Amino acid sequence: MAVAHPTFRYIERDGTRVLEASGTWTVFSIRPLRRRRARASAPASQPKPGVIDVTRVERLDTAGILELLDLAGGGEGVELRAKDKAQADLFGVVRANEVATPPEPAVNWLTRWLGEIGHSLVDLYRQIVALCAFFGETLVVLAGAFLQPKRFRPSAIVQQMYEVWIKALAIVAVLCFLIGVVIAYQGVQQLRQFGAETFTVEAVGISIFRELGVLLTAIIVAGRSGSAFTAQLGTMQVNQEIDAMRTIGLNPIEWLVLPRIFALVISMPLLVFWGDLAGLLGGAVACTIYLDFTFVQFFARLRDTVGIWSFYTGLIKAPVFGMIIAAVGCFEGLQVRGSAESVGLLTTRSVVESIFSVIVLDAIFSIIFLLAGV
Amino acid sequence: MAEGGQLVDHRDGRDIVVKLRDVRTQFGDHVIHDKLDFDLFRGEVVGLVGGSGSGKSVLLRTIIGLNPARRGQIEILGINRRGLHGKAEHDLQAHTGVQFQDGALFSSLTVAENIMVPIREHAGLDEEAMRRIAALKIAMVGLPPDTGEKKPSELSGGMRKRASLARALALDPELLFLDEPTAGLDPIGASHYDELVRGLQRSLGLSVLMVTHDLDSLNAICDRIAVLLDKRVVAGTMDELLAYDHPWVREYFHGPRGRAAARQEHKAASDGK
Numbered sequence: 010m011a012v013a014h015p016t017f018r019y020i021e022r023d024g025t026r027v028l029e030a031s032g033t034w035t036v037f038s039i040r041p042l043r044r045r046r047a048r049a050s051a052p053a054s055q056p057k058p059g060v061i062d063v064t065r066v067e068r069l070d071t072a073g074i075l076e077l078l079d080l081a082g083g084g085e086g087v088e089l090r091a092k093d094k095a096q097a098d099l100f101g102v103v104r105a106n107e108v109a110t111p112p113e114p115a116v117n118w119l120t121r122w123l124g125e126i127g128h129s130l131v132d133l134y135r136q137i138v139a140l141c142a143f144f145g146e147t148l149v150v151l152a153g154a155f156l157q158p159k160r161f162r163p164s165a166i167v168q169q170m171y172e173v174w175i176k177a178l179a180i181v182a183v184l185c186f187l188i189g190v191v192i193a194y195q196g197v198q199q200l201r202q203f204g205a206e207t208f209t210v211e212a213v214g215i216s217i218f219r220e221l222g223v224l225l226t227a228i229i230v231a232g233r234s235g236s237a238f239t240a241q242l243g244t245m246q247v248n249q250e251i252d253a254m255r256t257i258g259l260n261p262i263e264w265l266v267l268p269r270i271f272a273l274v275i276s277m278p279l280l281v282f283w284g285d286l287a288g289l290l291g292g293a294v295a296c297t298i299y300l301d302f303t304f305v306q307f308f309a310r311l312r313d314t315v316g317i318w319s320f321y322t323g324l325i326k327a328p329v330f331g332m333i334i335a336a337v338g339c340f341e342g343l344q345v346r347g348s349a350e351s352v353g354l355l356t357t358r359s360v361v362e363s364i365f366s367v368i369v370l371d372a373i374f375s376i377i378f379l380l381a382g383v
Numbered sequence: 384m385a386e387g388g389q390l391v392d393h394r395d396g397r398d399i400v401v402k403l404r405d406v407r408t409q410f411g412d413h414v415i416h417d418k419l420d421f422d423l424f425r426g427e428v429v430g431l432v433g434g435s436g437s438g439k440s441v442l443l444r445t446i447i448g449l450n451p452a453r454r455g456q457i458e459i460l461g462i463n464r465r466g467l468h469g470k471a472e473h474d475l476q477a478h479t480g481v482q483f484q485d486g487a488l489f490s491s492l493t494v495a496e497n498i499m500v501p502i503r504e505h506a507g508l509d510e511e512a513m514r515r516i517a518a519l520k521i522a523m524v525g526l527p528p529d530t531g532e533k534k535p536s537e538l539s540g541g542m543r544k545r546a547s548l549a550r551a552l553a554l555d556p557e558l559l560f561l562d563e564p565t566a567g568l569d570p571i572g573a574s575h576y577d578e579l580v581r582g583l584q585r586s587l588g589l590s591v592l593m594v595t596h597d598l599d600s601l602n603a604i605c606d607r608i609a610v611l612l613d614k615r616v617v618a619g620t621m622d623e624l625l626a627y628d629h630p631w632v633r634e635y636f637h638g639p640r641g642r643a644a645a646r647q648e649h650k651a652a653s654d655g656k
Binding site: 035036037039040043047070071072075076079095098099101102103106107108346347348349350351 | 477490491506508509518520523528537553554555585586587588
């Protein structure tokens with residue numbers, strides 16, 4: 010579309026200053042004009058015109074009128090000469106709705122920086138308070154459920170277990186198997202330098218049992234089930250389903266949160282056991298390839314050298330991690346407010362927070378086991 | 384029947400800004416529209432009505448290019464819409480504005496930034512000019528000035544509709560499409576919204592096609608009404624449609640709600656005299 014450039018000039022007519030515009034004054038055509046005006050650094054201080062004459066303007070829209078009024082130094086006390094009623098009406102609309110846009114408040118970078126820190130601290134504080142409230146409510150509901158066991162909702166728990174346990178079996182097995190292979194391979198490479206490559210069996214057994222089996226499983230579960238909890242509850246929050254539950258007299262903690270927490274607390278040890286098996290299998294396969302071990306030799310050595318407590322320490326952590334992942338996932342889901350955008354935001358946050366808490370807890374467990382001497 | 388699905392010709396020598404001829408849309412084997420003709424003339428407001436599932440929204444989406452037609456001719460502002468792509472389509476989009484039913488505002492941006500998106504994309508103005516235009520549009524649709532800094536999630540449903548209208552008007556389009564603009568508003572809010580659309584349409588010289596179910600809106604601001612009947616459009620003024628003999632049309636306009644809306648209109652007309 011060929012566009013005639015917007016042009017303007019100031020003329021004297023009958024003793025008044027007139028801003029005479031011509032060409033096309035639309036949102037698509039005023040860009041070059043604005044560039045020219047921006048380049049002319051110090052705008053020549055023109056006396057304010059008394060009249061804006063747009064009779065020679067071919068096309069005019071609201072953006073063009075805003076620009077003309079800006080050129081004229083504001084719309085007050087300025088008369089208009091328009092070609093027709095449509096132009097005059099358009100001017101009327103713009104003038105009636107013109108608001109003084111306040112300039113962006115200039116904020117000192119230090120002030121803004123301090124302000125942001127303050128905001129995030131207050132947010133953190135609120136988050137902690139809300140988390141405590143959530144845990145408190147969950148415990149109260151849990152206590153109530155122990156008094157009235159039928160409130161445990163076994164069917165919901167079983168359904169959730171299908172999602173978080175059965176459906177996760179394949180991925181947990183594959184990943185743990187591969188990690189077992191990798192550790193065995195690295196162990197053989199490093200220990201061979203001391204002629205101690207048979208200790209690879211201990212390396213694989215202890216690392217899988219104590220740390221990797223349970224950590225890897227927890228990270229997978231946080232990624233696929235924790236995020237799903239947040240997304241499910243968040244979507245229900247957006248659709249006002251949770252509000253609807255409250256009005257019917259159903260407690261969302263009892264109906265939505267407790268089954269999920271129970272499902273994960275039960276499923277995590279089962280998944281960890283399964284992951285341990287797969288990891289050991291991976292280690293055994295790698296040892297048969299790199300060390301000329303047979304499966305029987307591998308597992309016999311494992312039985313003789315790796316104590317049963319290595320296995321227990323890993324398994325003790327599993328339900329705790331499961332509880333933390335489920336609780337964080339459900340908590341963030343219930344934090345969703347307003348739009349679908351916040352579902353995505355909080356899902357991300359839920360995964361990050363649950364993995365973070367799992368690793369912090371793992372460190373605490375290490376200290377406890379060290380002090381307990383197991 | 385006159386050209387463009389009209390009962391009586393109302394063209395009066397005006398430009399045709401939306402011209403549909405022999406349009407067919409279908410999903411799989413399910414034909415939604417067939418041999419559909421429709422004209423929208425410059426400077427008029429047309430309300431598009433039809434029963435549930437008659438394909439009102441599909442027709443709107445077909446016109447604005449979100450849903451491909453299987454057959455026929457779709458001309459918008461004299462440009463053939465079908466097969467249009469690249470720069471030609473981009474240019475055409477600068478001259479049409481669409482308000483979706485629930486606003487469809489970008490939730491990660493503030494209202495002012497939402498209005499600035501089409502301006503930045505099509506006109507490439509500087510930040511200051513865009514802010515000024517956004518503030519003007521916000522005032523034009525009757526929102527308080529501080530709305531500009533708010534996120535869509537902080538607005539009420541009615542305010543979101545107005546904000547969405549402001550975004551649709553960002554580039555002063557010639558052609559405005561509204562999808563159920565008054566659905567979900569209370570009667571007072573709806574009638575204010577109708578007045579707003581009518582006022583803006585007059586002063587900006589817009590051509591408006593609105594999908595609506597609101598009989599009061601049809602009465603108050605629509606010059607003509609297009610009814611989707613048996614996969615085709617029948618268009619006419621309220622009086623022509625009141626006299627049109629078709630079971631759905633009769634039930635729609637002569638049902639209790641239709642009668643109440645018509646009564647009010649008569650009352651308003653006689654009060655005005």
